[in-house]
Each structure stands twice: as structure tokens, then as C-alpha cells.
Amino acid sequence: MLSLERTIINRKEPMQLKKNNIKLFSYILSVKSILLIFVGVLIPFLSVACTQSVNVVHVAGKQSNDLYQILDKHNQIETILYDSPMKAAKQAAAGDALMIFADEYPAKRAELSAEFFSIVREKKLRVYLEYPSFLPDVELGKTVKADLERAVVNSSFFGGMPDSLDVLSINGLHYIPTNISESYIVAAKVAGFDKAVYGLPEKTIPVLFELPGYPVLVSTTNLSNMVRGRYAPQKAWTGVWNSILEYVLPENSFVGLEWKPEIQAAFEKTEELPTQYQMNSIEKGADWFFSSKMLVHESLEDTLEIMKDAGNWMLDWNASIPVGDGKNGVFECVFSRIDEKGSQPIGIVRRGDCNAETAMALACAGNVLKKPEYSRIAENILDFYLFESDAMKGEYGNPTHGAYGLIPWGISNFAWYRASYGDDNARFLLGALTTSALTGSDRWDNLLMKSLIALHRTTGKSGFRGSRIDVPDFEKNGWExxxxxxxxxxxxxxxxxxxxxxxxxxxxxxxxIFLERTEKAIKETMHKYPEKWQWTNGIAQEKARMLLPLAWLVRVKDTPENREMLYTVVNDLLKLQDTCGAIREELGNLEMGKYPPPQNNEAYGTAEAPLIAQNGDKVSDLLYTTNFAFLGLHEAYYATNDPKIKAAVDKLAEFLCRIQVVSEKHPEINGGWMRAFDFGRYEHWGSNADLGWGAWAIESGWTQGWIVSILALREQNTSIWDLTSNSKVKQHYKGLKKQMLTGVK
Incomplete structure (x- = not known):
């Protein structure tokens, strides 16, 4: 026993020693670790501190300047602000960085002199300057306001971000013509989505270049107020400014610049959405009609007449513009034109379709948001267009005229009044019928039934109507x-x-009579699908529009053939749906395109156009495709009760709620949906080639009206077909048919 006990004790001693050694070793390691951590923290801190003391930038400009604000908040850059370029140059030490901003652009240029450049050369200052009043040995012309020119990268100066031939937007571009031949960025009229796909034209305008004989980068426009000017794409402009800073601070390193744009999507691509995201989106979308000043106020009528007489169809948005109550109708849109302050004007045309679609959106939103005042405004809008305005008077109100019962394209002048587009007339009806169902009013039923008959009697024997028929055409030919x-x-x-x-x-x-020609035309059109389809701005939009009649054909005749036609288009359209829910824009065969992408640089901005240059560009079109795909897929789900279609609609709805515009600085677009959204870059970007309705336009009816309405119908768990099922328009049919279809069997 003793021997055994001794053995055990003897075994404990080396084990205890081992434990003590381990404790000592652990202690040494912990001390070393603390030292390493301390050194690891201290060295970067010292490095940053040293860098901060080196990266001094002298700035001549205003404290409110966008770039100054960004530089001043950067923890690796020290800014010193001056009120004049000369003071900044005199105070700067040899080799320092100097930046001259033109904060009164475009009204006033940055004041520079020969003496200033002598100091720059003598001190070897590294300089960026913009919109100058003087450059040594360089001719400066009178300021020019750009028309269709866009900024294009013309060198490898930026290290590939942005790359050569990349397109940049400088909104509200004003530039100074010069005799400089080589430039890192030029302004030029070029076609393309984000690249100048046909290269640069012979005529280009220098925008950013190095001044010969001086360490000076010169911009002939204002680049430094890129935040308020909403220059895009964001990543490309970040690259531009990082390269300019590297030029003026060549020996130093710093973390790249970042800034928050003044317009953003409501949610990031993968951000978790709040529970009530759809209701919130409806509320903001409905509020846009008020903040954008789309509702015409009676006090504006005289001003609008003066503008129209002068050929001016754009009203500069400002907060003081009064908002109407629907009794004077609705403006068409916020145009895509963006000025140097980032603002967009109001398009003052009053279109029929936009009025009815806006009424529908407010009625739908009012119903789910429990805001009866929205419904009253919706009723006022329809009363205005159908009863108070000239729309249904004159030729359209004359029972002996071929245009009788149709709804004119617009009422702002005769060019709008004379035209009767079938699709615009139809969307007026869809909006008005939905509004009628939601408000419970039948006072428009007679006119709406009349318009349905008018559409039928101006449709040919094979069920096709064509694009438009004008008042003079009816006077020449009659409806028969x-x-x-x-x-x-x-x-x-x-x-x-x-x-x-x-x-x-x-x-x-x-x-x-309403079914026979329609069914025939639908089947013939699907027989030509898709190679023989005449597409307008893209083949994707044609598929999106085709969904609604195919879904409603299943409603009236649920046959295997009709379902097959519906699913053919549904499945092909869903092939274009990205995982984020976006519907990618797509072109068809170019020879079948009415408005294909510009086929050369000269064609840019001369006609309606797609947002993309080629298939694969990651852009959704919310004016021509995505909005109508949302409507069509929604109605297709209720026609089929197919969970696959519902899942696609859910994804699309979520995407739309994510990309809704958020902008505190720009109420005219806050809560809206712009035409273009680049779901690759995840920002509002696209080719702005369209002559009338460009990438950043917000259409009150086509876009805002339908998106708000379908989101609201989703909250009510209903479709337009079901919502309008109790319409009483039939009570007017017998008398109107006798009046309008005499002799028709």
C-alpha cells in the first residue's frame, strides 16, 4: 500500500510541475498577445494620423459644395477653405493639392488670372479646377447649354473605373468650348445604354483635360456638385473623383470617397422588408400625386394657357405650386429632363388615360388606406374629364360623327384632341370602370358603355383596330x-x-359581337407569336400587354387552347424575371421594331426608344413593360389560381416596393417609380434616348397609376375582373347599340 501510495505521489509531482509550466507559458503568450494587439492597433492609428497630416487639400469654393462636404468629413483628408482661388494658391505650400470649385455655375465662372497660374507653376501645385474664366494659351468660348450630349470617358486615366467609352450623366450640362484636342472626358451625342456602342462621333467637346504645361486638371463644366446634380452612375462617378484626388495627391494614399445620393431605392436588394412594406408603398405612392403637383389647381389655368401658346409644355416644379382637388384634372408626368440642381419639370398635358388611371389609383389607395378624401378626388377627376372638359363634346359628343363615343388622347390642344389611340382609350375605360366599382358610382356608366361600343365599331372585321384614328380620318371615312x-x-x-x-x-x-372578332384576333396574333409581332419599344412589353386579354379570355372561355395561349406568354415572360423580382427588358428582331434602339449616334434622342442597347442589359422598364406585366400577371393568377404565377407576382410586387424612389430633397419624385431601374447596379439608370419619355420620367397614369392600383388590389385580395363584376353598364347597352350600331347584326 505504501509503495503504491508513494508511486501515486511521485506521479503527481511531475504533473503538477507540468501544469505550472503550462500556466507560465500561457502567461507569456497572453502578454505577447496583448503587445501584438496593442502594436496592431497602434501602428494603423499612427499610420492614419500621419496620413491625415499629409493629405492637405486647399479648396476655393463654398462650404455648401458637395465635394467639399465629402472631403471635409473624410478622416484621411484635411481641408482648408478659402473664398477665392488666389488666396488659396498663395497660402498653399509647394507641391500642395488645390481644388477650385465653381459654385455659381452656370451663371458665373470661377475667377482665375495669369497671376494665379504663375503661382501654380512656381509652387508646383497639383490642381483641379472647373468652369474657369481664364486659362493660359487656351481659347474659351461662350457657355453652351448641352442638348443631347452625354459625358463619355475617352482615356484610361481612371484605371478602368470608369473605362474608356463608358457613358456618364452630367445633368443640366453647361460647358465652355475650348480649342483643346485631347480630353479624358468628352461630351458627345452618343447612342448606348452605359457605353458609346458606336464609338465617339467626329464632334466631341472636351470636359476634363490636363492643361498643357501645368500640373492642372481642368473641367469645362461643374463636376463638384455631383450629389445635388444627381450625376450617375454612382460607382462610375466615385471612380472619377478618386482618380482626380489621386492626381492632386499623387504621393499619398487614402480610402476612396463615398457619398449618399439624393435619390435612392426604398430598400436594398436583399434588405429585410418590414411587415407592412406593401401598405407603406401604397401610401407613399398615393402621396406622390400630391407632392409632385400632378393634381391641377384652378388658379393655374391662365398660366397654363400662356405656356401652351408659347409652345412650352414643361412647368418647373416648386413647392409653392398649389395642389388641386381633381376638378381640373391631372397633369401627365414628371419629365425625364434633370437640371443642374437635380430637379425635374412637370409635363402639363392633360391626357385622358392618365386622368382615369390616376383616379383609379387614388380610389384604390383610398379604399385600403381608409382615406375617403382620395375617393372624392378620384370622382372629381372623372367628372372633369367626362363632363366638364371638352373631351366628350364637339366631335366626340356628336352622334352623327364617326368619333362619337371615343375618348380623345388629350385635351391640351388640337394635336392631342384629334387623336384616338385604341390602347389609351381602353386604359381610360379600365381605370374608370375600376374607379366606378370602388366608389359605388354609376353616373359615368352611359359614357363608358358608349365608349366600349365606339371601340368595337372602329375595329376591323378581323378584330384589329390599328394604332390610332384621327378626327379628320373619321370625317373623311366615317366609322363604317x-x-x-x-x-x-x-x-x-x-x-x-x-x-x-x-x-x-x-x-x-x-x-x-364583342367576343367574335376579339377571339379571332387573339388567336391570329398568337399564331404569329413572337417573330411576326410588331414591337414598339421592345418585345418584352408586347408580352406583358398580351397577358391581360389572354387572362380574361380564360375567364369567358376556359378551354385548354385558351389556357395554353396564356401560359405560353406567361412562361416566356417569366424567363425574363430576375431572382430579385425584376422583369428584364428585351428587344425582338430589329426589323419588327417600331422604335428600336438608336442604330447610330445621330439617331440618339430623335424618336421614342428603349432603355437598353442590347439584350442582356439589366434594366426594367416601368413605363412600358414591368407595370403592365404586374397588371397582367395579377389578373392571370386570379384567372387560373396558379401558385406559380402568384409567386412571380409576389416577387415582382416586392421588387417594386424596394425600388420606389426615396428623396427628401426632391418631392416631385419622392414616392414615385421612374421609368428605368438598373437592377444590376441597383440604381435608377438607363439609356435616356427616348425623345419624350426618358429614363427618369414618372408617368402619372401608365406607371404610378397601375403600380399603386395593383398593390392596393393585392391588399384587398381581388382582381379588376372580380371587382367590376357587378357593373351596371348593361342597362345602357340596348339603347346605345340601336343608336350606334344601326344595321350591324
Whole structure:
């Protein structure tokens, strides 16, 4: 026992020693670790401190300047602000960085002199300056306001970000012509989505260049107020400014510049959404009609007449513009034109479709948000257009005229009044019928039934109407000419919503005349799908528009053939849906395109155009495609009860709620949906080639009206078809048919 006990004790002693050694070793390691951590923290701190003392930038400009604000907050850059370039140059030490900003651009140039440049050369200052009043040995012309020119990178100066031929936006561009031949950035009229796809034209304007004989970068415009000017794309402009800073601070290193743009998407691509995100989006979307000043106030009427007489169709937005109550109708849009302050003007045309679609959006939003005042405004809008305005008077109100019962394109002048587009007329009806159902009012039913018959009797024997028929055409031909004509036009953009209205009219009246021609035209169009389709701004939008009549055809005749046609288009459209929910824009065969992308630089900005240059560009079009895909898929789900379609609609709804514009600085766009969204860059970007409705436009009806409405219908768990099922328009049909379709069986 003793021997065994001794053995055990003897074994404990070396174990205890080992434990003590381990404790000592651990202690030494912990001390070393603390020292290493301390050194690891201290060295970067000292490095930053040293860097901060080296990266001095002398700035001549105002404290409110965007770039100054960014530099001043940067923890590796020390800024010293002066009120004149000369003071800054005199105070700077040899080799220092100096930046001259033109804060009164475009009214006033940065004041420079020969003496200033002598100091720069003598001290070997590294300089960036913009919009100068003087440059040594360089001719400076009178300031020019750009028209269609965009900024294009013309060198490898920026290290590939941005790259050569990349396109940049300088909104509200004013530039000074010079005799400089080589420039890192030029302004030029170029076609392309984000690159000048046809290269640079012969004529280019220098925008950013190095001054010969001096360590000076010169901009012939203002680049430093890029935040308030909403220059884009964001990543490209970050690269531009990082390269300029590297030029004026060549021996130093610093973390790149960052800034928050004045307009953003409501949520990031993968950000977790709040529970009530859809309701919040509806509320903000409805509020946009007020903050954007879309509702015309009666006090503006005289001003609007003066503007129209002068050929001016854009009203500069400002906070003091009064907001109407619907009794004077609705403006068309916020235009895509962005000035140097980042503001966008109001398009003052009063269109029929936009009025009815806005009424629908406010009625839908008012219903789910429990805001009865929205519904009253919606009723006022329809009363204005159908009863108070000239829309349904004159030729359109004359029972003996061929245009009788149709709804004119617009009422702002005769060019708008004379035109009757079938698709615009149809969307007026869809908006008005939905508004009627939500408000419970039937006072517009007679006019709406009349318009349904008018659309039918101006549709040809094969069920196609064509794009538009003008008042003078009716005076020459009468309506019977178009009813008996064998028109063929495989363009869902113009035909599909007329077909949807005819199917709705058939369902309400039971009269086969609304179904027969429509069914024939739909089947013939699908037989030509998609190679023979005439597309307008892209083939994706034609697919999106075709969904609604196909869904409603299933409603009235649920056959395997009709379902197959619907699923053919649904499945092809969903091939364009990104994982984030976006519908990617797509072009068809160019020879079938009415408005293809510009085919050369000269064509840029001369006609309507897509947002993309080629298939694969990651852009959603919320004016022509995504908005109508949202409507069509929504109605297709309720027609089929297919969970696959519902999942696609859910993804699309989430995407739309994410990309809704947020901008405290710009109420005219806050809560809106712009035409273009680049879901690759995840910012509002696209080719601005369209002559009228560019990348940053917000259409009150086509875009805002439909998105708000479908989001609200989702909250009510209903469709337009079901919501309007109790319409009483049929009570007016017998008398109107006798009046308008005399002799038609």
C-alpha cells in the first residue's frame, strides 16, 4: 500500500510541475498577445494620423459644395477653405493639392488670372479646377447649354473605373468650348445604354483635360456638385473623383470617397422588408400625386394657357405650386429632363388615360388606406374629364360623327384632341370602370358603355383596330369604313387592351359581337407569336400587354387552347424575371421594331426608344413593360389560381416596393417609380434616348397609376375582373347599340 501510495505521489509531482509550466507559458503568450494587439492597433492609428497630416487639400469654393462636404468629413483628408482661388494658391505650400470649385455655375465662372497660374507653376501645385474664366494659351468660348450630349470617358486615366467609352450623366450640362484636342472626358451625342456602342462621333467637346504645361486638371463644366446634380452612375462617378484626388495627391494614399445620393431605392436588394412594406408603398405612392403637383389647381389655368401658346409644355416644379382637388384634372408626368440642381419639370398635358388611371389609383389607395378624401378626388377627376372638359363634346359628343363615343388622347390642344389611340382609350375605360366599382358610382356608366361600343365599331372585321384614328380620318371615312376594313396589326401594345375591354363588355352584355372578332384576333396574333409581332419599344412589353386579354379570355372561355395561349406568354415572360423580382427588358428582331434602339449616334434622342442597347442589359422598364406585366400577371393568377404565377407576382410586387424612389430633397419624385431601374447596379439608370419619355420620367397614369392600383388590389385580395363584376353598364347597352350600331347584326 505504501509503495503504491508513494508511486501515486511521485506521479503527481511531475504533473503538477507540468501544469505550472503550462500556466507560465500561457502567461507569456497572453502578454505577447496583448503587445501584438496593442502594436496592431497602434501602428494603423499612427499610420492614419500621419496620413491625415499629409493629405492637405486647399479648396476655393463654398462650404455648401458637395465635394467639399465629402472631403471635409473624410478622416484621411484635411481641408482648408478659402473664398477665392488666389488666396488659396498663395497660402498653399509647394507641391500642395488645390481644388477650385465653381459654385455659381452656370451663371458665373470661377475667377482665375495669369497671376494665379504663375503661382501654380512656381509652387508646383497639383490642381483641379472647373468652369474657369481664364486659362493660359487656351481659347474659351461662350457657355453652351448641352442638348443631347452625354459625358463619355475617352482615356484610361481612371484605371478602368470608369473605362474608356463608358457613358456618364452630367445633368443640366453647361460647358465652355475650348480649342483643346485631347480630353479624358468628352461630351458627345452618343447612342448606348452605359457605353458609346458606336464609338465617339467626329464632334466631341472636351470636359476634363490636363492643361498643357501645368500640373492642372481642368473641367469645362461643374463636376463638384455631383450629389445635388444627381450625376450617375454612382460607382462610375466615385471612380472619377478618386482618380482626380489621386492626381492632386499623387504621393499619398487614402480610402476612396463615398457619398449618399439624393435619390435612392426604398430598400436594398436583399434588405429585410418590414411587415407592412406593401401598405407603406401604397401610401407613399398615393402621396406622390400630391407632392409632385400632378393634381391641377384652378388658379393655374391662365398660366397654363400662356405656356401652351408659347409652345412650352414643361412647368418647373416648386413647392409653392398649389395642389388641386381633381376638378381640373391631372397633369401627365414628371419629365425625364434633370437640371443642374437635380430637379425635374412637370409635363402639363392633360391626357385622358392618365386622368382615369390616376383616379383609379387614388380610389384604390383610398379604399385600403381608409382615406375617403382620395375617393372624392378620384370622382372629381372623372367628372372633369367626362363632363366638364371638352373631351366628350364637339366631335366626340356628336352622334352623327364617326368619333362619337371615343375618348380623345388629350385635351391640351388640337394635336392631342384629334387623336384616338385604341390602347389609351381602353386604359381610360379600365381605370374608370375600376374607379366606378370602388366608389359605388354609376353616373359615368352611359359614357363608358358608349365608349366600349365606339371601340368595337372602329375595329376591323378581323378584330384589329390599328394604332390610332384621327378626327379628320373619321370625317373623311366615317366609322363604317373601319368596321368593314380587314385591318391586320400584330401589335399587343396597341391592340391588347382593346381586346381586354371587348371581353369585359361581352361578359357584361352577353352580346357575341364583342367576343367574335376579339377571339379571332387573339388567336391570329398568337399564331404569329413572337417573330411576326410588331414591337414598339421592345418585345418584352408586347408580352406583358398580351397577358391581360389572354387572362380574361380564360375567364369567358376556359378551354385548354385558351389556357395554353396564356401560359405560353406567361412562361416566356417569366424567363425574363430576375431572382430579385425584376422583369428584364428585351428587344425582338430589329426589323419588327417600331422604335428600336438608336442604330447610330445621330439617331440618339430623335424618336421614342428603349432603355437598353442590347439584350442582356439589366434594366426594367416601368413605363412600358414591368407595370403592365404586374397588371397582367395579377389578373392571370386570379384567372387560373396558379401558385406559380402568384409567386412571380409576389416577387415582382416586392421588387417594386424596394425600388420606389426615396428623396427628401426632391418631392416631385419622392414616392414615385421612374421609368428605368438598373437592377444590376441597383440604381435608377438607363439609356435616356427616348425623345419624350426618358429614363427618369414618372408617368402619372401608365406607371404610378397601375403600380399603386395593383398593390392596393393585392391588399384587398381581388382582381379588376372580380371587382367590376357587378357593373351596371348593361342597362345602357340596348339603347346605345340601336343608336350606334344601326344595321350591324
Amino acid at each position: 369604313h373601319y368596321y368593314e376594313k380587314d385591318t391586320k396589326y400584330y401589335s399587343p401594345h396597341f391592340e391588347a387592351y382593346v381586346w381586354a375591354c371587348m371581353l369585359w363588355a361581352y361578359h357584361k352584355t352577353g352580346d357575341q
